[in-house]
Amino acid sequence: MSATGKISISVLLRVQGFLLLIEGLFMLTVLPVTYFHHGINTFSIPFSALITVLTGFILCIATRKKKGQKINHREGVITICISWVMLSVFGGLPFLLSKSVPNFTDAFFEALSGFTTTGASILTHLETVPKDILLWRSMTQWIGGLAIIVFAVVLIPFLSVGGMQLFMTEMNGINYDKLHPRIMHTAKRLWGLYLFFTILETVLLYWGDMDLFDAVCHSMTTISSGGFSTRTSSIAGYSNYTQIVVTFFMALSGCNFTLLLIAMVRNPMALFRNEEFKHFLIIILTVSIALALALIFMVKTNVNYALRASFFSVVSTLSTTGFFVCDYMVWPVGLWVILLYLMFIGACSGSTAGGVKIIRHLIFTKNAFLELKRIIHPNAVIPVKINKKSISRSVNFKTMTFVFVYFLIFVIGVVALLAMGIDFNTSVGASIATLSNLGTGIGSVGPFGTYAFLPLAAKWVLVVFMLLGRVELFTLISIFSKNFWK
16 A cells, blocks of 8 residues: 555544544433433443444544644545444444344434434334433434534644545535635634524424423434434424424525625625525425415315425425425325425535535526527527626536436436335435435335335445435545546
C-alpha cells in the first residue's frame, strides 16, 4: 500500500474513533431514562455505550501519532460513506441487546434508518418498546439530521484533522453560502440554530397534549425530518394544536439552514428572494389546497379535517419527514398518487430533508423549456438562471445526470423488490420512501405500516437505498469508479 493509502486509513480511523466517542456520549445521556423506568438491572444502553466509547477511544489512541494530516476530497468522500455504516453498526446495539428486534439485520436497519433520517421502521407496537430505546431511536435521527459529520467539524480541529472536506462533502447542496470565512464557525452556528429549533418545538409541544418525554422525542425527529414517533399511530393520536405545531416545524426542517441563518443574522428578506424557497412555499400551498378541496367534494369530509390532513400530509411528504395523521391510502387513487409524486421532489437543498431537492427540479424544468427555445433559435445563447444568476454548463449537466440516475436507481429497486415477491404498490413505495429518506411510502409500507414483514434480502437492498439517499448518489457511486482510486 502506498504512503498516501496509509495516511488515508489513519485519518479515516481517527475520524471514526472520534465519531464513535460522540455517539457513545449521546448514548450515556439516555441512562437517566433507563434507570428511571427500568432500574439498575437493565444493561442494553449502558453496555452499548461502554462498547461504543471504548472502541472510539482505542481508535483515537491508536492514531494519535497521525495528527496534522489533512482530509482531501477522496478521503472526505470515503469518511462520509464509512461513517454512516460505522455509526449504525454501533447504534444498533441497544435495539439488539434490549431484544426490541430479533436479529442484527433489523437492528442495523433501524439504526441506519435513524441516522439517515429515513424513518423506515421494523418496530411494531411502539407502545410496548422500552422508553430508553424509543429515546435513543429518536436521538439517532436528531444526530443524523444536520449530520454527525457537521457536528464533528466543530471539534475536529482539536484532532488536527482538516474539516473543510468533510463539511463540503456533507453539505453538498447546489447553493452553499458561507456565513463565516472559517468553516468551524459556520458549523457551530448551524448546530446552534438546529438546537434552538429543537428546544422551541419541545416547549410548544409540551404546552399541548404531549408529556415531556414525547415532546422531546418528537421534536428531535421533526426538526431532523426523520419521522420516528413514540406511538404506532404517529401524530394521529394527538390534538389539532399538536398537529399544527408539528406541521410548522416540518416545513422549517425543509428549508435551507444556511439561508435561514442568513435571514436571521443579516437579511430577513433573503428567504423570499430565494427562488427555491419560494417554490417550496408555492408547492405546499397549491397542492395542499387542491387536496383539501378534493377531500371536501369527493370524499365529503368536513373542512377542518380536509385542511389539516392535506397540509400535514403534503408538508410531511415534501420535507421527507414521514409523520402521518391519516391513512391517505384510503383516499381516491388520484390523491395519494399526488403524494407519491411529491416523494420524488424533496425540499430545499441544505435542509435536513432528502429527495432530489427542489433546486434540481427547477434546473431540470427550466432546461426542458429553454431547450425548446434553443431549437427555434439554434444560435441564441439562453442560459438557465436561478436567483437571477446563470447556471454553468457543468452544473446543468450534473443536475440532468443526477435526476436521470435517481430515477434509474428507483426503477432498479422496484424491479429487485418485485423479483422477491413483493407486490407492486409496496415495491414502489418502499423504493422511493427509502431512496428519498422519507420512510412512509405507499402499499404495505404506507401509513400505519412497517418494514418488518420484508425478507432479509429486501431489507439489505433498502439499506443501500437509504445510504444512497442520505450520502447523495454521486458521492457513494463514485467510490466504485476506477478513477476515484487513482
